[in-house]
Amino acid sequence: MLVVVGILVFFVGLLLSIAWHELGHLMWAKLFGIKVTQYMVGFGRTIWSRKKGETEYGIKAIPFGGYIRMIGMFPPKKDEEYGRTAASTPFRLMIEDARQAVAEEVRPEDAHRQFYQRSPWKRMLVMFGGPFMNLVLAVAIFTASLMGFGVSTPTTTVGKVSECVLPASAGNVAQCPPDAPRTPAAEAGFQPGDRIVAFGGRPYSSWAELQRAIRDSSGVVPVEVERGDQRLTLTPNLIENEMPKLDDADEMVKVGFLGLSPTSVMVKQDLAGVVGTMGNMLSMTVQKVIELPQRVPDLVSAIFGGEREDDSPIGVVGASRIGGEVLSYDQFSVESRIVMMFNLLAGVNLSLFVLNMLPILPLDGGHIAGAAWESIRRRFARLIRRPDPGPFDTAKLMPLAYGVSLVFIAYSLLVLVADIVNPVTIF
Structure with missing residues (x-):
């Protein structure tokens, strides 16, 4: 109806x-x-x-x-x-x-x-x-x-943690295949609601900057997060994965991959x-x-x-x-x-x-x-x-x-x- x-x-x-x-x-x-x-x-x-x-x-x-x-x-x-x-x-x-x-x-x-x-x-x-x-x-x-009303703007707060690593070309899947490896974020213990304060020792206040830093990184990177009243340091081991290019979604590139997505809030302009x-x-x-x-x-x-x-x-x-x-x-x-x-x-x-x-x-x-x-x-x-x-x-x-x-x-x-x-x- x-x-x-x-x-x-x-x-x-x-x-x-x-x-x-x-x-x-x-x-x-x-x-x-x-x-x-x-x-x-x-x-x-x-x-x-x-x-x-x-x-x-x-x-x-x-x-x-x-x-x-x-x-x-x-x-x-x-x-x-x-x-x-x-x-x-x-x-x-x-x-x-x-x-x-x-x-x-x-x-x-x-x-x-x-x-x-x-x-x-x-x-x-x-x-x-x-x-x-x-x-x-x-x-x-x-x-x-x-x-x-505002514009939906991603933040540095974790909205979802992906369980397994899949190339972007695989599309959306309901469940992870049995042989799919766990994402670095899942292995490191990230949780929805964690607010990322620093990545690789550098503070970040916007998702756009943090996303670029993640894509440019590989190996073990210390990540400081706020979880409730606690401040924790997690150590994910970033890997390479196939993802759409930021300025051209039709082009796929190999970039550093953590395996999480941000929450978004409405920001009035x-x-x-x-x-x-x-x-x-x-x-x-x-x-x-x-x-x-x-x-x-x-x-x-x-x-x-x-x-x-x-x-x-x-x-x-x-x-x-x-x-x-x-x-x-x-x-x-x-x-x-x-x-x-x-x-x-x-x-x-x-x-x-x-x-x-x-x-x-x-x-x-x-x-x-x-x-x-x-x-x-x-x-x-x-x-x-x-x-x-x-x-x-x-x-x-x-x-x-x-x-x-x-x-x-x-x-x-x-x-x-x-x-x-x-x-x-x-x-």
Whole structure:
């Protein structure tokens, strides 16, 4: 039941994120006097709608996006273009069909309220308004989570002592094999709750530093621990073991091995910590978006029974399923599960911001790039005293936009199938 509730709650959160995105476009469009005829969450057949003023607000059947419809997205064709003999080519017909469809929405009384008529900086704000709303929501959620709840931070207190030595490639096992040797930590008598004060005669206050010291050591090393009111010195004999590299979990290396894991505590972050964390997350999200094309073979492999990577691209279905998994994971407190769900939703919004800022049509970044190019072109024309070249004609890029749309649809379907037959799990 909790899985179903989690899926539904997270799905509603995704829909609200989409609506929030489109609200950013709507707000700036109306502020600049552009006529908006529709504000829709979803695509396809309309399930519910209500008209308020000149705008129809509604929900559609396919909940994988949303849009607002503004009149006059493309400028009219220039006079010198009417006599071109190339008007019958497939691309030219595609461009003219798109231009005609946009022109048919413009009534005579609204001729002055078209999108293309606004100055480039206004059009850029209209198109940036949507992704910016996703960024605002992501920052707000992460800030509240990091400053109010904190970040799970490992300490120098022992949380678990491994009983036997196994290579990391062996994965998680319920019981140690009969022939597996005991870990140095188990042999030396470490216990959960021991706080490591010093390692090799040097004091340590952070797990990150202590972990590096353990990995760089071998042989007998004195370890000073606090156990209750006592201070003890244990003498484990560290060995080499195969472990993931700290800065690259996909690469395995031979390092010093003790055989224990730390406890973690929630540490609330200050504003500087929030800024640093958000910067790292934004950088990681940009990297993952850039890597999307090279993930296609992995997704195809996952559909046909291959391993699905933990950081594999996911869609609405996959994200909602993870939301259900989080809410039903009873080894965390209810508070922790709720915070995790909000953080997942914030991560999705951060991804939506980065993805929509790509400078290609039909994404918002493509329209922003077109308006920016128009501004540069007009400024340059004034600089060299040439006639104003007029608005940038994005209609001429419609064949490219249709091609990109088909690629996105195909990729989305690929992710959808992978999310159904071989979903990503986080626990």
